[in-house]
Amino acid sequence: MIQVQNIRKEFELSKKQQKENNTNDKVALAVEDVSFTCQPGRIFSLLGPNGAGKTTTLRMLAGILKPTQGNIVINHFDIQKETNKAKRDIGFLTGSTGLYERLTANEIIAYFAKLYGVKDEDFKQRKEHLYTLLGMHDFQDKRIGRLSTGMKQKVSIARTMIHDPDVVIFDEPTSGLDVITAENIIKLISDCKTQGKTVIFSSHIMSEVDLLCDDLAIIHKGKIIHSSTMQEFRDQMKTDNLTAEFIHIINENN
Numbered sequence: 001m002i003q004v005q006n007i008r009k010e011f012e013l014s015k016k017q018q019k020e021n022n023t024n025d026k027v028a029l030a031v032e033d034v035s036f037t038c039q040p041g042r043i044f045s046l047l048g049p050n051g052a053g054k055t056t057t058l059r060m061l062a063g064i065l066k067p068t069q070g071n072i073v074i075n076h077f078d079i080q081k082e083t084n085k086a087k088r089d090i091g092f093l094t095g096s097t098g099l100y101e102r103l104t105a106n107e108i109i110a111y112f113a114k115l116y117g118v119k120d121e122d123f124k125q126r127k128e129h130l131y132t133l134l135g136m137h138d139f140q141d142k143r144i145g146r147l148s149t150g151m152k153q154k155v156s157i158a159r160t161m162i163h164d165p166d167v168v169i170f171d172e173p174t175s176g177l178d179v180i181t182a183e184n185i186i187k188l189i190s191d192c193k194t195q196g197k198t199v200i201f202s203s204h205i206m207s208e209v210d211l212l213c214d215d216l217a218i219i220h221k222g223k224i225i226h227s228s229t230m231q232e233f234r235d236q237m238k239t240d241n242l243t244a245e246f247i248h249i250i251n252e253n254n
Contacts, residue, residue, distance in 0.1 A: 001198055002038035002167060007031060007070030009056055030056045032222045043199045043212050048219040049250060054202050058171050062092035074167055091165035093156055093173055101145030105155045109162055116163035130158040133184050149176040168192050170201035206242040218249055225253045
């Protein structure tokens with residue numbers, strides 16, 4: 001479970017950044033008073049336009065950024081007070097792969113398995129499952145620096161899932177992937193739900209949201225402007241499709 005209560009995130013601005021943004025403010029407010037809950041066995045979608053505070057929020061959930069205010073609890077662990085315990089339960093796929101280019105795909109996956117203390121027998125089984133699902137066998141021994149964007153994304157997904165986390169955070173999981181692999185990722189996310197994992201994901205592809213989502217929140221200008229179940233969202237729609245409704249809600253809050 002993920003419990004988010006009144007989180008706020010401010011970033012300090014350098015003098016150069018103040019000048020570039022034509023402001024005298026010493027801080028920039030990225031997220032303000034954001035609260036929501038993600039339940040096990042359900043898929044929660046956090047939606048928002050670029051610059052809305054979506055990725056900042058997800059990075060706070062993963063323990064990469066520290067909230068200026070507010071609380072985040074992952075499986076009963078306060079991520080600020082019990083960071084290591086909380087992080088053991090999290091798999092986080094970010095839009096920036098951050099992979100060490102001199103290592104091979106196999107070396108990256110093995111390193112993260114050891115980092116999380118995955119047993120050898122579990123590692124072999126999970127690795128084979130993920131490599132088959134993602135089609136990674138052909139480039140498993142190639143260095144990351146020689147891989148395409150899509151291949152790197154596959155390695156990132158395998159790295160995210162190798163320790164079988166209870167809480168999975170996907171930030172644009174199908175970005176840069178071919179259609180077949182993207183479909184496999186959709187299946188992986190759906191399987192996470194079946195296994196009772198807590199899943200939160202963001203996507204600009206509304207067909208993915210429509211297919212997978214149980215609950216959703218829309219963030220805009222750092223604030224949650226809509227929160228509901230997916231069924232409630234459909235029932236309250238004032239437009240003909242999900243994309244149009246998303247744009248309508250954003251425009252109403254400009």
